[in-house]
Amino acid sequence: MAQEDVFKKIVAHCKEYGFVFPSSDIYDGLAAVYDYGQNGVELKNNIKQYWWQSMVLLHDNIVGIDSAIFMHPTIWKASGHVDAFNDPLIDNRDSKKRYRADVLIEDEIAKYDDKINKEVVKAAKRFKENFDEEKYRATSPRVLELQQKRDALHARYSAAMNAMDLNELRQIILDEEIVCPISGTKNWTEVRQFNLMFSTEMGSTADGAMKVYLRPETAQGIFVNYLNVQKTGRMKIPFGIAQIGKAFRNEIVARQFIFRMREFEQMEMQFFVRPGTEMEWFSKWKETRMKWHVNLGMGAENYRFHDHEKLAHYANAATDIEFNFPFGFKELEGIHSRTNFDLGNHQKFSGKKIEYFDPEENTSYTPYVIETSIGVDRMCLAVLAHSYTVEQLENGEERVVMRIPAPLAPIKVAVMPLVKKDGLPELAQKVVDELKYDFSYQYDEKDSIGKRYRRQDAIGTPFCVTIDHDSLQDGCVTVRERDTMTQERVRIEYLRALIDKKVSLTNLLRNL
Ligand code: ATP
DSSP states (O other): OOHHHHHHHHHHHHHHTTSEEETTGGGTOOTTOEEEOHHHHHHHHHHHHHHHIIIIITOTTEEEOOOOSOOOTHHHHHTTHHHHOEEEEEEETTTOOEEEHHHHHHHHHHHHHHHHHHHHHHHHHHHGGGOOHHHHHHHOHHHHHHHHHHHHHHHHHHHHHHHTOHHHHHHHHHHTTOOOTTTOOOOEEEEEEEEOOOEEEESOGGGOOEEEEOOSOSHHHHHTTHHHHHHHTTOOSSEEEEEEEEEEOOOSSOOTGGGSOSEEEEEEEEEEEOTTOHHHHHHHHHHHHHHHHHTTOSOGGGEEEEEOSSOOTTOSEEEEEEEEETTEEEEEEEEEEEETHHHHHHHHHHOOOOOEEETTTTEEEOOEEEEEEEEHHHHHHHHHHHHEEEEEOTTSOEEEEEOOOGGGOSOOEEEEESSSSTTHHHHHHHHHHHHTTTSOEEEOOSSOHHHHHHHHHHHTOSEEEEEOHHHHHHOEEEEEETTTOOEEEEEGGGHHHHHHHHHOHHHHHHTO
């Protein structure tokens, strides 16, 4: 099946099984806004917990906060967002569709990469075990020609983005003969800048209402609380502040489901360090964050770093952790060395001194910052997309199973009496009472056991526990495991330990 079709199936599955619904569904939705259903919210909460505990519980020098979404508007002047949080947009006159100019060009660069990879795959098939990929890439005239074109385009694009040269961006689109995917024409407008912040008014207009913004990132809530936290927590550098919260961006190219939303959630951690040590901390956090991802068991080969060439206005180093989504490797998390740009500017704009007295160095300075920033929703999508599996069973049937990492699964265990009589529901209730304080569970007594298993597979429940007539005699139940579909008889009093071993967040954290 084409990747695009797989993605469509995942989106449909998410709706059908209560993970993600379009916002305002009965009014036909609201573009790029989504609601989480009964299973989606559990998954999301588990992801947030895994992140929060890995930051705040496992580091004695990281604390959390929860700052307000509304903030003083000057904050967004100081942070640079009022002046520089822009996307370069271009319209196609025929289709009337609007695109991000940078995305159009990046897609074009990706096409060259695809072409090169196809050549390599073709050659590998031709030369079989004698194939030397490195040599082939360095000598094949066709690959070299494509690589040279790709690199030239990339260099031109990076230069244009660094200078934010809008005319040059347009010229690249024309020179590369990029067409609108809808109209198929090259009838492009000029490129314009578009600010991504939502604004609203606070207070009544009679009093002279104040224009406020919905925060486009949670980070500024941390920066403006730096002094509060450092003083009240008696924090010593290096230390970090973590936060999970909503962010809002008026994204123009809003597509790809919960990958790019207008209202989304971020998990950000700002780590304050002594100036001059930031590169060391940058690499430490790169490594720590990659470990957090790989620890989930979704395959180390599905992650990669992508270092930025165009740095944001505040950064002196930046990298993305990219994940292999159904539509290719894309940013899942950003790790940025933000220098003292933010704290320095807040000092300037607020007039409050934001400095740290370093007793070891016997000097005061404005700390430097390493930031790790990941979208909860993108992380949900990574997990959902990776977990979605369609399997052909031996009996010819098909099962859709969500192989969600067990500690993140919305429901950990399903409890099912084989039949709705003979005292089996009563014993099943006892099993529920044994498990419900530790694990999210579902009780299901409807339909055949096979159908009930399918329902749990579809939402990714790691364990199904069946109570049958023998259970009444021997106090044992059948435990069926989601991924292998193997079944074993287990004494009811051992159930908790058996389930916990696999689904425990604590065990996941211990492996970090
Ligand atoms: P992109 O280049 O994809 O627009 P970005 O570089 O602007 O992302 P950051 O500002 O670094 O993103 O934000 C940090 C993280 O927040 C991203 O890695 C992503 O996981 C998440 N994120 C950013 N924008 C969105 C969005 N519109 N919808 C969902 N998640 C988002």
